Amino acid sequence: MSTPLRVLVCGTNFGRFYLRAVADLAPDLVLVGVLSRGGTASRALADEYGVPHHDSLDTVDADEIDIACVVVGSTISGGAGTDLARALLARGVHVLQEHPVHHDELVDCLRAARHHGVQYRVNAHYRHVEPVRRFIAAAARLRAREKFVFVDAASPVHVLHPFVDVLGAALGSLRPWRVDEVVASGPLRLVTGQVGGVPLTLRVHHELDPADRDNHALFWHRISLGTRAGVLTLADTHGPVLWTPTLHADRDAAGRLVFTGEQLDQPGSAPLPGTAAGTQRDVFDRLWPQAVRRALREFAAAVRRGDDPLRTAQFDITACRIWSQLAARLGPPDVVRPAAPSQVVLADLVEPTEEVVEPTEGAAEPTGAAEPTDGSDAVEPYSPTAEFFDLAAAAHVATGSAPAVVAALAGIDTAAGPVVEIGAGTGLVTVALARAFPDLEIVAHEPATGMRAVLTSRIYRDPDLRRRITICAEPAPDLELPDTISGAVVCGVAGHLDRPDRVRLWRRLAERLTPGGRIVVELMSIDRPLVLDPTRLSHVDVGGQRYEWWFSGEPDGPDRMRLHTTWRVSAEDGTAVREVADHYHWYTLTLAGIAAESGLPLHDIAPAGTGGPPIGVLVPTPRTTTDQEGTPR
Known part of the structure; x- marks a missing residue:
């Protein structure tokens, strides 16, 4: 394993995302200090992360640092970030500096590096935001x-530099380029020109509040590649990405338009999987932290x-x-000091008789949309990928989970009541239990519609x-x-519930257990939030197609992860057939933690085979009751 790289984070405004990213990327990176002007909030952050706070570079020992993240405004933003980077x-x-940086300062720092x-790089940030990343990848396949x-x-002026970076990445090149004249139109400036040899029409929101540069943009990045x-x-920078095929109808021998044909069956416009817009909170809780992690990992x-x-x-340098050149043609932005925007929600814009589905984290589709195939658009996790579940789980359950669960329940009084299975999925464990205990009744709970459909079919x-x-x-x-x-x-269910819900579940189950009854719990093998790079966990061939299961994840809070599962289906020649994605949250748990929060004695059991997830048995202490004369029995 490589020696961890020691990181100093300079600046604690946007720098908070860097602090979180460094912590998430442990053990490859380790935070060793925070450098800022010394405000109370900055010192509190340093204390929170357990590292020294420096209010001057003079107190920093460069021999104890490998990488400095300079998240301080550069000269063009009125800050000392570039001077700090040079020092x-x-x-x-090694220095990773947050955008924007003037061209001359960029070249100067690169020569100094x-x-x-050492290494020096400017992080333009937005190319690493997940919808943008997928847009760039789709553009490469399209071109x-x-x-x-x-x-x-279109772009707001304050993120015009990363706009150029994203556009060049999507086009595959920035050269040849030119910037023509600018035409003013209210708060916008219309710019024409060429980038990567492709004609460009660009609208720039050219207003800025000097006291609040990060707010009041009328829109974010919008790019259409024709x-x-x-x-x-x-x-939008934060999704979605849309593919709109050209509307085309063939003509018959008489020259009349023909309104039939397979090409007319495709959607008029469709979102790219994994790019649906979530809530605005999702931008700060998931998309931006994820983007900073990617930039840090690359650096x-x-x-x-x-x-x-x-x-x-x-x-x-070209970007x-x-x-x-764009900034020179545009001139200084118009100064505005607007009030906070009024809140207009979707319900304000629809007909009173129409149902409105408010966006939630993970982005639900509006009513009437086609059934989503991407879990980030789906209302309930697991349903989008339910059709593939057995392809990955059947072997593991047959050799690991099912034998362990059956063994854990050996000796229960099956006549005293049913076994309740929470999160029965497609019924793999359910059927194994029923086969092992021929007289047992089972109540199988499964909230995901897609999984329950397979379960019902299997049982029927x-x-x-x-x-x-x-x-x-x-x-x-x-x-x-x-x-x-x-x-x-x-x-595989407990981690989907927060602690209060789990505690309530354990209590309700324990209250209903007959003497000798027990609760079998299986967790994921993830006991703390960490970054899981996309990894292919399995593949299987069915007929003339190959099915691949890819899995990834990232921290989404101090004790929670956001997990992503993607199934890629390809033909025998490797041609992509379709891709279906899903995501869900998982609270990172241990069996010891389950025992502590439930207040119940827990016994670990080794799953059959090797490398299986943790499995434990909660065995409530038998309740002592008394008869009418007060005699314990």
Whole structure:
């Protein structure tokens, strides 16, 4: 394993995202200090992360630092960020500086980095935001098939530099480029020109509040890349990305339009999986922290490789030159001091008779939209990918979870009441239990519609199972329970509940257990929030297609993760057939933590096979009751 790189974060406004990112990327990166002007909030942050606070570079020992993240405004923003970057480079420290940086300062810092044998890079940030990242990747696939014939775009002036960076990445090149004259139109400026040899029409929101530069943008990045086959659009920096195929009807021999054909069955416009817009809170809680982690991970890799900073920065230098030319043509932005915007919600804009689905974290589709195939658009997790669940889970359950659960329940009084299974999924464990205990009745709860459909089909096929297994849709912890139960199975579910809901669930189950009853709990093998890079966990061939399961995740709070699962289906020649994604949250738990919060004795059991997830058994202490004369019994 590589030696951890020691990181100093300079600045604690946007720098808070860097502090969180460094912590998330442990053990590859380790935070060793915070440098700021010394405000109370900055010192509190340093204390929170358990590192020293410095209010001057003079107190920083450069020999104890590998990387400095300079998240302080540069000269063009009226800050001392570039002077700080130069001083750190001169001390032999690798520097990742937050945008924007003037072209001349960028080149100067790159030359200094080469001279001192260290890395220097400007983080333009937005290319790493997930919808933008997917937009850039989709643009690369599109330009491999079609020629771009126009770019129609919009950007606020304060993030114009990263706009150029994103556009160049999407086009695959910035050269040749030119900036033509600018036309003013109210708060906007219309710019025409060329980037990467593609004609550009750009609208810039050219207003700025000097006291609040980060707010009051009328829109964020919007980029449409036009081809003869259709238009790929980044509708907003934070999603969605839309593909709009060209509307085309063939003509018959008489020259009349033909309004039939398979090409007319495709959606008029469709979102790219994984790019749906979430809530505005989601921007700060997920998208931006994730983007900073990606930038830090890339920079750390460059540090370890020892790249020539000047040679690898030619794209960045060109982007900065284009941005500088745009800024020169636009002139200073108009000064505005607007009040906070009024709150207009979707319900204010629809007909009174229409149902409105408010966006939630993960972005629900509006009523009437086609059924989503991307979990980030889905109302309930697991349903989008339910069709694939058994492809990955069947073998693991058959050799690991199911035998362990059956063994844990050995000896229960099956006549005393049913076993309640919470989160039955597609019924793999359910069926194994029913086979192992021929007289057992089971109440199988599964709230996800897609999973429950498979479960119902599996149970219905077998007359014996159909007689003994009752399927319910209520979610935990407030599901309806029988008065008495002989046991409970909670596999892969507990982490979906927050602590108050889990405590309530354990209490409700324990109250209904008959003597000798027990609760079997299976968790994921994730006991703390951490970054999980996209990894292929399994693949299987079915007919003429291959199904691949990819899994990733990132921290989403001090004890919670956001997990992503993606199924990619391809033909025998490798051609992509479809991709279906899903996401959900998981509270990172341990069996010891479950025992503590439930107040119940817990026994670990080793899952069958090796490498399985943690499985434990909660065994409530038998309750002592008294008869009418007060005699314990």
